[in-house]
Amino acid sequence: MHFTQLETFCAVAKVNSFSKAAKLLHLSQPTISSHIQYLENHYNILLFNRSNQGVTLTEAGKIVYEYAQKILKIQDDMERHLAIMAEVENHMLTVGASSAVGNHLMPCSIWKFNETFANSKIKLIVANSQEILEHVYENNIELGLIDGPIRGSPSDIFVKEIIEDKMVIIAPAKEPWVDLDVISISELIKLPFIIRETGSGVRNNFKAVLDKLSLKFSDFQNTTEMGSMDAIKTAVELGLGLSVIPLKAVEKEVRRGVLTALELKEDKMVYYCKMIYKKQNSKSKIAKRFIHFLASPGTHSYC
Structure with a gap:
């Protein structure tokens, strides 16, 4: 059975968009497209009408969507019953x-x-x-x-x-940062910067970005090390420096307007x-x- 592809298909059908489904499922858009293409090739029929406004189900797609929901529910029920039998x-x-x-x-x-x-x-x-x-x-x-x-x-x-997620540079939600979307590495290394401790995934991921740019942490003029993302977010909010952090870890603060998330000009920082x-x-x-x-x-x- 093609459960993964069917789950992707149902997500696309619900939001009428490959890109929105990609964000919902935390997958890349090419992966979403390949799942849909697999189903269309397997059943030898077009499942979505594509346009600049998004996608809509074809008549065949509506039939597949109806059955896919039933199949996925049956799968969930089966796993639930098996879990009880297995005494997990x-x-x-x-x-x-x-x-x-x-x-x-x-x-x-x-x-x-x-x-x-x-x-x-x-x-x-x-x-x-x-x-x-x-x-x-x-x-x-x-x-x-x-x-x-x-x-x-x-x-x-x-x-x-x-x-898949990405890292962003965070700054206080005030001038001059609040109206900016990007920051260059040449600007960043001149500013107070807060970084996670040795062994942190965020630190190692950012080090990989610096390696690509032929830079090291010692190239920053002023750095502080902290062992907690919450401590880093508080320090940045208070204006003590900028930092790098996974986007998902700071979305609430950005929505509340206490922090600003900036893209690094030279790299998308995907991990x-x-x-x-x-x-x-x-x-x-x-x-x-x-x-x-x-x-x-x-x-x-x-x-």
Whole structure:
């Protein structure tokens, strides 16, 4: 069965847009297009009418949408019943997540998982990306979710990219920042700058951006290191400096008008949240179900 493609198809049909569906499912627009193209090739029929205003279902698309909703509901019901039979509630799953992922993805993702598997027990540990990777290596946790790059290619660790996000430069929502959309790296390195601690995924992702620009943290004229995103956001709001942070982690503050998010002129600063676990370790039933849940499109909610 083509559950992933059907889930994508239903999302596009609901919002009448490939780009809106991509944001909803946290997938790239080319991935959305490939899923729809797969279904159209498989059934050998056009499912959407395309136009500059968006997409609408064809008559064939309306039929597929009606059945796809039924199929996906049956799948959910089946997994719910299987979970009861498997007694997944008898095992506690310990999940480790980096700060950005743990504070802005996992709470709602766990809540949505518990809606389907009501008796599941999940313990969430939040630390920086390097600490979570070490916990996985040392078998302290079954599953990790990190937002930083992984050095080398560890043969004993399974790595899957599950969510695409981007980082932004944050500034106080006041002059001169409030009316700006972008900032250049040459401007940024002259300003007070606040960065996460060593081992943080945000720090490592930003270091990769600086490497592409042939720069180092020592090129900044004034830097401060903080080990908490909340502390960084407060410091920036108070005007103590600018910083770099995942967009999802600052959306509430931007909507409330206390912080401004700026694009870096030289780079889009896109990165991926990665799911990691030991290949050779046997997985508990709840771990297998949670891994499948996280790997499926449309299951992630930020809060």
